[in-house]
Amino acid sequence: MTAGALSLGRVAPEYWREARETVPVSSAGLSLTVRDLKKSFGSNEVLKGLDLFIPAGQFVSIVGKSGCGKSTLLRLLVGLDKPTGGEFWYGAAPEEQHDKSAVRVMFQEPRLLPWARVLSNVEVGLGRARREKGARERALATLSEVGLGDRKGEWPSVLSGGQRQRVALARALVSQPRVLAFDEPLGALDALTRISMQNLLEQVWRDQGFTALMVTHDVAEAVMLADRVLLIENGAITLDLRVDIPRPRRRGSAEIAALEGRILDALFKDARAGEDA
């Protein structure tokens, strides 16, 4: 058995302590603490008091059926929406102040400015630092990191879907974020492009050591990339699974398949055989 602690319902404090001890704390990443986080849209309660601790530098995948609240959670955590209740903070204490560029988000759509060249699009990620000396060099270095250094002068419209998503990744990486949130970043890509993008994501995460939060509907992808998989159902975390498979991981290996099966079982435990979920 390679999978570690499995707990249902709220995450127990014991788990937090264990997580702190076992995962090496990265200087680049920031930990995340979530306390009783709630979000309602009108009378519809989407998140029902979430508690969560993510140690610095961990790669966490969040899976769940559509409408379970996983994207809502991510939008709250990156500041795109305001919670209706509860709180969360990055770093050791709520009082700690972080630069806005410490937390970056990458969406399912590349969201590149069609009227800006590839390099300018990456420079958008620098925010205010765009006018500083060496900004262009930093952007170019990051673009090369995702393998598109030679396309810096192109319009986004001539790039393929995977290349556009690489540019979006470079834009998110260029400010050297300490937390990077992904909202189904590979959802719109074809299967082969997905695999190379997954490898790229894992590589930059290992190089830079940021804390990664990835919402995905692909359970295999979640297990392949993450240190830990969270399953969200009806606005609550119902499964918190450690993935201790050593890296580099082999796609389609038995260990990955076993974990994937377990998550899928938990996802469809209510569905009877032959019934569509």
Place this chain on the structure above:
Amino acid sequence: MSAPRASRRLDGLVPWLLPLGLLAVWEAASQGGIISNRVLPAPSAVVIAGWRLASTGELWVNMGVSGLRALIGLAIGGTFGFVLGLTNGLSTKFERATDTLLQMVRNVPHLALIPLVILWFGIDEAAKIFLVVLGVFFPIYINTLHGIRTVDPHLIEMGRTYGMTSFELFWRVILPGALPSIFVGLRYALGFMWLTLIVAETIAASSGIGYMAMQAREFLLVDVVVLSILIYALLGKLADSTARLLERLCLSWHPAFQSK
């Protein structure tokens, strides 16, 4: 000379074959007396009329007067339309306050105001410019508003998450996003600009191409009437080409303008 080059030259001629052929038939029919000079003068007669008017300077003065009216009207009406389109596009409050009035005014054909405008301004320059302003205002206003409203909200959200200030958001995301639509408005406006000017100049003017045509009609100079019409066509084409060129320069990022 290689074969592909020769065939490319032939290709370039194709769009002109039909107009040139028509001209030839027209000339022949006029010379042969099939078409009366009272109905339609021969193309050569129109060219001679043009030469005559150009050498006396009358043609240039009238063209200059018409062109200036068109440009002043476009500048004033375009600026108003653009600014109001921006403010209403960016602020729902402002739109709520002004939209009802604007829609009411928009639904009055602006040429229907000619009698009123003559009463107000006489047949002065102001009358023509006022009508052109009205004519170009709405296409630019509506398309600017539409352009701003339809900027991809995903891009705006992206700009916000990357810490863009309101000004940066406007300058780097909203305005470029609205630009294709604004150009559509500009090209419509150019059409309305000439249309309004032609009507205004033929009804109430003492100079300009339209006035020249009306004078010529009084003296049964059909060749000058046809010449005036051709000049309008030429000026219209010139304005549209300029707008296209601007579009090509400003929207070079757009897939529609990325021909190989």
